[in-house]
Amino acid sequence: MHSDVDKSQPDGSAGAENIEPASPAWTAVFSLAMGVFGLLTAEYLPASLLTPMAETLRVSEAMAGQAVTVTAVVALFAGLLVPGLTRALDRRTVLLGFSTLMIVSNLLVAASSSMWVLLLMRVLLGIALGGFWSMAAAVAMRLVPAALLPRALSIIFSGIAVGTVVAVPLGSYLGGQFGWRSAFVAAGAVGMMTLAFQWFTLPRMAPRGSVRLRTILDVLLRPGIAVGMLGCILAHTGHFALFTYIRPFLETTVGVKTDGLALMLLGFGIANFFGTMLAGWLMQRSLHFTLALMPAIVGVVALAMAIFSTSLIGQAVLVAAWGLAFGGVPVAWSNWVARAVPDQAESAGGMVVASVQSSIATGAAAGGAMFSLSSIGGVFIAGGCLMLLAGLFISMRVNVPSPSFGAAAQPAVHL
Numbered sequence: 001m002h003s004d005v006d007k008s009q010p011d012g013s014a015g016a017e018n019i020e021p022a023s024p025a026w027t028a029v030f031s032l033a034m035g036v037f038g039l040l041t042a043e044y045l046p047a048s049l050l051t052p053m054a055e056t057l058r059v060s061e062a063m064a065g066q067a068v069t070v071t072a073v074v075a076l077f078a079g080l081l082v083p084g085l086t087r088a089l090d091r092r093t094v095l096l097g098f099s100t101l102m103i104v105s106n107l108l109v110a111a112s113s114s115m116w117v118l119l120l121m122r123v124l125l126g127i128a129l130g131g132f133w134s135m136a137a138a139v140a141m142r143l144v145p146a147a148l149l150p151r152a153l154s155i156i157f158s159g160i161a162v163g164t165v166v167a168v169p170l171g172s173y174l175g176g177q178f179g180w181r182s183a184f185v186a187a188g189a190v191g192m193m194t195l196a197f198q199w200f201t202l203p204r205m206a207p208r209g210s211v212r213l214r215t216i217l218d219v220l221l222r223p224g225i226a227v228g229m230l231g232c233i234l235a236h237t238g239h240f241a242l243f244t245y246i247r248p249f250l251e252t253t254v255g256v257k258t259d260g261l262a263l264m265l266l267g268f269g270i271a272n273f274f275g276t277m278l279a280g281w282l283m284q285r286s287l288h289f290t291l292a293l294m295p296a297i298v299g300v301v302a303l304a305m306a307i308f309s310t311s312l313i314g315q316a317v318l319v320a321a322w323g324l325a326f327g328g329v330p331v332a333w334s335n336w337v338a339r340a341v342p343d344q345a346e347s348a349g350g351m352v353v354a355s356v357q358s359s360i361a362t363g364a365a366a367g368g369a370m371f372s373l374s375s376i377g378g379v380f381i382a383g384g385c386l387m388l389l390a391g392l393f394i395s396m397r398v399n400v401p402s403p404s405f406g407a408a409a410q411p412a413v414h415l
Helices: 026-048 050-057 066-085 091-110 115-143 146-178 180-201 215-220 225-243 246-254 258-283 287-307 312-326 328-340 342-373 376-397
Strands: none
Touching: 026 066, 026 091, 026 115, 026 146, 026 180, 050 115, 050 180, 066 115, 066 342, 091 115, 091 180, 115 146, 115 328, 115 342, 146 180, 146 258, 146 328, 215 225, 215 342, 225 287, 225 328, 225 342, 225 376, 246 258, 246 312, 246 376, 258 287, 258 312, 258 328, 287 312, 287 328, 287 376, 312 328, 328 342, 342 376
């Protein structure tokens, strides 16, 4: 087990001169990427297992789908509350706790005899998911020097892309071969490997500063933070308005079948993975440019998909370009948090979690309303315009501080 990567003051808060570690802890960074993969895989497993879950538990597929909804809603609130509720704990202990919750949730879901028990177990996953996202950037800041933070975050969030590629086909395969419960047992096994990896690689990280119930509001009221959060919401809302309805769009425009759709989404996920790597390279040159460029590219792609009559291969190429561009969005906003609020990165990370989770709901609802009022093409035109607007808003209004995590940080204001 490693010792703490940075020396703290006697009161548990680090001095400005000790904010950065002397050398990068890359094995710990990869253990966090594995945690991202495990959490995301567990979150999306029910999407590919709704029918057998509903049959076994004797509920409708709509009710079984609430296994995803419950996790997302709990994650929203956990992202806001966990940093404060765990303020006195070593961050290593908290992260290991999240991995433990992931294991317990998956194994008890696999053993559930009723839908209500299953939903309760998914609450545990939501706590782990929201808490982990809120702390990711703050922990990364303590594992690598400032100059290497973009690369570290791109590695951590590559777990999103890998999880996106693996979750649905893994669930479908295991569910078809061995029953839906086996998929959650496999997710529990991934959680166990994650816990073991993190146990041996994560250093001790004493809590820094003091987080109060009003900390998140205090952070939001700092100059430029609310504007940045609005940019984050716009970028994610447009994406989820589009992605929620990608299947009916492709079925309508190019008549794609189930196998073709699976391959196109696989291409999206693979491109998404490389997008996180590309974002790490771009952010080292200009974070502001990266934040504005990625949603703008998604907007252009969405409009091209809706306006131009392309072949199946042409749409597949556009879907891959979409995945490549959006792969940089989560990692870029986590990097923005680390720069904009270095002294309260966990609280700011919680705001990003809440922004993204609310964007999922808002985007899906807005896309559905547009679908009802016009057509599936109207959804992609509106979503594309929103992503272009997000890119323009970010380029003109969102402030990106220089990558300094020491004396430049603003002090937190508490009650």
